[in-house]
Amino acid sequence: MENNQPQATPESIMQIGTGFWASKILLAAVKFELFTTLSEKKSMSAVEIKAHLGLKCTDRNVYDFLDALTTFGFLNREGLLATARYSNSSNTDFFLDKKKPTYIGGLLEMLNNRLYQFWGNLEEGLLTGLPQNEVKSGENPFDALYADQDRLKEFIQAMSGIQMGNFMAFSQKFDFSKLKTLVDIGGSAGLLSLLVAKHQPHMHCVTFDLPAVEPIANATIQHYQLQDRVKTAIGDFFKDEFPYADIVVMGNILHDWDEETKLMLMKKAYDALPDGGAFVVIESIIDDERNKNAFGMMMSLNMLVETGKGFDYTFADFNNWAKTVGFKSTSIMPLTGPSSAVIAYK
Structure with a gap:
């Protein structure tokens, strides 16, 4: 008797389970203003990007970082490893160049600077029903937000971006x-x-x-x-x-x-x-x-x-x-x- 049930696969489980890896790679690129730099320079080699961003890791680490962004569709690449040149995809050039009015990176900046760490406590939030942000240290996040012009601007840029x-x-x-x-x-x-x-x-x-x-x-x-x-x-x-x-x-x-x-x-x-x-x-x-x-x-x-x-x-x-x-x-x-x-x- 044939078993017509679809074969079980862990692919989707692993994709979601490691999703924070992909997220952090993109958020790091936004923090480094990589896409803004590439919009200016048009294309750069891995060594040029490494020097421009002041990265102290090995060249291989830089290749992995940039090639992961390429695999996700955020960068275009011509060549391989030492001969490769990287440039923005159409989406990142339009939405993640900080000098363009279409920039939506404000949200990604806030995700990286605030929410990434707070979401690490999701289990506690579900168990307690309590917020997991600045409130935990006795700070009202909205009071703090509106008292600090730089944080307020980041928040407003995030809301505008989304x-x-x-x-x-x-x-x-x-x-x-x-x-x-x-x-x-x-x-x-x-x-x-x-x-x-x-x-x-x-x-x-x-x-x-x-x-x-x-x-x-x-x-x-x-x-x-x-x-x-x-x-x-x-x-x-x-x-x-x-x-x-x-x-x-x-x-x-x-x-x-x-x-x-x-x-x-x-x-x-x-x-x-x-x-x-x-x-x-x-x-x-x-x-x-x-x-x-x-x-x-x-x-x-x-x-x-x-x-x-x-x-x-x-x-x-x-x-x-x-x-x-x-x-x-x-x-x-x-x-x-x-x-x-x-x-x-x-």
Whole structure:
């Protein structure tokens, strides 16, 4: 009798189990600004890269590092070992050159500088339900973040990096034809407001965040030369009412908090909207069957590591909360990769 069962293989187990190896290789390359250097130089040999980065390991170690990046598709290579010359792939040249506005490495920098070590304590987070970041040493990560301008800039660059593609897609795919004003709650550097204003010339946008963020947002607005249609507003979304607008947006905000806080923020958004207005959340929305969007579930576990109580959610979850708050209908719009916009209409 034939056995039609597929043959067992450990390949996927080992791929995931050693995944942090691959992750650290990429994060090290970003920390070294390798892709920025290669964008400038066009191509370099391993020996040239070794000297430029000040690496003290053997040439063989450098070959392994660069060839692993090549195998992953992050570098192109002509030649082999001592004769090889390395250059950026199209993706790394576009997204990981620090001098380009499309740079998304801010997120990778934060992953390397903070989250890599904190995720090492995931088991403790699951056992205790407590955050595993700076809180463990008695430090409030948000207080520390907003008190240190360099850390704040790194965090804002990280958030901009993870959402750049989503904000671009949303600004072009969403129907703004009947809307005139937008407020982005927790708007950080103002990227979403700027991209909407850029692609929708009739829209006037406000990016709403804490006082420490305003100089960073104003500098970004100045860079885009959209001061006439994008403004900043200072406020705390826990303490203050939201500015009134036709559309209220939150990008990577709602998932930080527990269900009670999520409902409170959604009610504030509801109160800031006119009839027919839209509340939009842009995050890694988990599929309703919870078996496809692995990134969304990993992001939800990241909220355990970072906040202890926050979590990502499905469209079905969002629907239930929207009905509880009083919104009359909802929809979902896929954006880039694992992210979507969930929309509730008043």
